[in-house]
Amino acid sequence: MIARKLGPLDAEVPVIGLGTWQMEDDDEADVVRAVHRAIELGATHVDTAEMYGSGRVEQILGKALAGKRDRVFLASKVLPRNAERDAVIRACERSLRRLDTDHLDLYVLHWRGSGVPLAETFGAFEALRASGKIRAWGVSNFDVSDLAEAVGVAGPGKIACNQVLYHLGDRTIEHDVIPWCERHQIAVVAYSPFGSAGGFPSRSSPGGKALADVGKPLGATARQVALAYLTRRAFAIPKASRVEHVAENTAAAAITLDEVAIARLDRAFPRGPWRGLPTL
Numbered sequence: 001m002i003a004r005k006l007g008p009l010d011a012e013v014p015v016i017g018l019g020t021w022q023m024e025d026d027d028e029a030d031v032v033r034a035v036h037r038a039i040e041l042g043a044t045h046v047d048t049a050e051m052y053g054s055g056r057v058e059q060i061l062g063k064a065l066a067g068k069r070d071r072v073f074l075a076s077k078v079l080p081r082n083a084e085r086d087a088v089i090r091a092c093e094r095s096l097r098r099l100d101t102d103h104l105d106l107y108v109l110h111w112r113g114s115g116v117p118l119a120e121t122f123g124a125f126e127a128l129r130a131s132g133k134i135r136a137w138g139v140s141n142f143d144v145s146d147l148a149e150a151v152g153v154a155g156p157g158k159i160a161c162n163q164v165l166y167h168l169g170d171r172t173i174e175h176d177v178i179p180w181c182e183r184h185q186i187a188v189v190a191y192s193p194f195g196s197a198g199g200f201p202s203r204s205s206p207g208g209k210a211l212a213d214v215g216k217p218l219g220a221t222a223r224q225v226a227l228a229y230l231t232r233r234a235f236a237i238p239k240a241s242r243v244e245h246v247a248e249n250t251a252a253a254a255i256t257l258d259e260v261a262i263a264r265l266d267r268a269f270p271r272g273p274w275r276g277l278p279t280l
């Protein structure tokens with residue numbers, strides 16, 4: 001699995017990881033098998049959140065990661081309603097208990113709420129880092145104005161990532177979020193890389209045909225082509241609770257798209273004008 005430094009961190013993180021949103025609705029044994037397969041195949045960036053299943057997904061992961069914790073780059077997210085200093089610390093400790101671990105590799109503000117100054121949340125993240133409960137922290141769903149404010153508050157080199165919506169049907173972060181993050185050494189982590197459940201282009205659609213055409217000479221599936229496109233400038237965390245999906249997604253890291261392939265995909269999935277990030 002190809003790995004890159006994630007933002008300012010020394011840690012090398014695989015470009016394709018594993019998302020876990022809505023895994024509480026999947027068969028638990030399937031989820032455990034999927035997590036184990038992801039680790040075997042090197043997709044060791046596991047992304048979760050206190051929000052997912054109201055803590056249930058963290059609990060399932062805690063079981064799945066027993067005896068394997070040190071092989072995983074484990075990320076979780078705190079809800080904006082817990083963004084006050086003491087609430088962040090308590091939320092993190094609850095996540096650690098559910099995940100049955102003593103530290104997170106990455107802790108992320110899930111989205112920007114209103115009312116709590118960023119300085120307060122970031123101060124709590126730094127306190128958690130100093131106490132060894134988290135190794136690094138980041139943000140999610142931040143646009144450029146939020147990012148500029150965040151770096152102004154935190155200083156350079158503190159914010160490890162910005163986790164944002166990025167798939168072929170929504171390339172809006174290419175306008176300014178990705179370039180801004182690249183200039184400031186903040187990793188872009190692409191969520192919903194397939195457009196979430198049911199969001200991937202069908203085979204008969206123009207986009208589906210372009211993905212098939214590009215994939216054919218490479219022996220790659222449509223989803224592998226999509227992941228190869230996105231991971232040129234971002235880490236991707238596709239959610240998959242089926243082992244065959246994990247294997248297919250992970251293998252995408254070995255695929256390189258040439259300029260002709262990229263141009264074909266750019267035509268089939270035009271970036272369009274800036275449309276803003278999703279409001280959560």
Ligand code: NAP
Binds near residue numbers: 110193248
């Ligand atoms: P996604 O990864 O775009 O798509 C997941 C869907 O694709 C699932 O239904 C999955 O099915 C299916 N799938 C995966 N691999 C497949 C394959 N090879 N072939 C066919 N189907 C496949 O959706 P997402 O869950 O919205 O996003 C990924 C992760 O990003 C989340 O799980 C979460 O960790 C994170 N996220 C973060 C935010 C945020 O605000 N920060 C928001 C949304 C998501 P199976 O499960 O059946 O395998």
